[in-house]
Amino acid sequence: MKLLLVEDEPELAHSIASFLEQVGFRVEQAPEFAQAMEKIALYNYDCLLVDLGLPDGNGLDIIRALRKQESATGVLVISARNAVDDRITGLNLGADDYLSKPFHLAELNARVQAILRRRQFGGKAAIRFAEICVHTAERQVFAGNQVLELTRKEYDLLLFFLANKYRVVTREAIAEHLLGDDADQMDDFNFIYSHVKNLRKKLATGGAGDYVQAVYGIGYKFTDQV
Numbered sequence: 001m002k003l004l005l006v007e008d009e010p011e012l013a014h015s016i017a018s019f020l021e022q023v024g025f026r027v028e029q030a031p032e033f034a035q036a037m038e039k040i041a042l043y044n045y046d047c048l049l050v051d052l053g054l055p056d057g058n059g060l061d062i063i064r065a066l067r068k069q070e071s072a073t074g075v076l077v078i079s080a081r082n083a084v085d086d087r088i089t090g091l092n093l094g095a096d097d098y099l100s101k102p103f104h105l106a107e108l109n110a111r112v113q114a115i116l117r118r119r120q121f122g123g124k125a126a127i128r129f130a131e132i133c134v135h136t137a138e139r140q141v142f143a144g145n146q147v148l149e150l151t152r153k154e155y156d157l158l159l160f161f162l163a164n165k166y167r168v169v170t171r172e173a174i175a176e177h178l179l180g181d182d183a184d185q186m187d188d189f190n191f192i193y194s195h196v197k198n199l200r201k202k203l204a205t206g207g208a209g210d211y212v213q214a215v216y217g218i219g220y221k222f223t224d225q226v
C-alpha cells in the first residue's frame, strides 16, 4: 500500500514515515503544498495523510483537488488545528477521517488501516478471494488453512491485485505501487514478472488456484473467471 504524507514539520514527518514504513507501507513524502499537488496529479496513492497548515498553501485545497479527480484515494487529515470548522470542511470535502496532533503513531496506523479497509475492501478485516484469505492487520496470507510466507513485495502485489480484482492492472501501475514514485524512471519491467511468478508459485504451493492472467503487452488481471 502506498501512502503520500503531506507534512511540513521535518521531525514529525520523519517519525510518521519511519513508523508506517516499519509496519509495511510505502511512504512518499511532500513537505510542501506545491509538491503535494504535483504528486497527486502524477501518481496514485492508496491514502493521503494531509496536514492542513502548510507553508505555501492549505491542505484543504489538496483534498479538493484530489476529489475533483474522482480518485478513490483515502484521506486522513492530520492537523494541529482543533477548530471544528476545519474538521467539518475537511470531511465535507471528502476526507475519510481526522486526527488531531499530537497523536500516537499506533492510532495513526490503525486509522489508515481502517480507511484502506473501508475504501478498498468493503470494511472487512479479512479479505477473501476463493481459497485465499488475507488478514491485513497482521499481514498474514492464507491459502485454505495454510499460512503462506510472502515477501513484502509479493504481499503488496497480492493486495494490489485483490483491490483491483477483475480489472486489468498495467505494469506501470504495479511498478509505481511496488517501487514508489520513482518507478516512472524505469524502462524494464522484468522485476514485476519475477514477483508475479513467485507469488503464483507460492499460491499454488498453498493449494490455491491460479488467478493471475497475463494481459499481453499491458499487464495482468486477477480473476477467477476464464
Ligand code: CA
Binding pocket: 007, 008, 009, 051, 052, 053, 054
Ligand atoms: Ca504544518
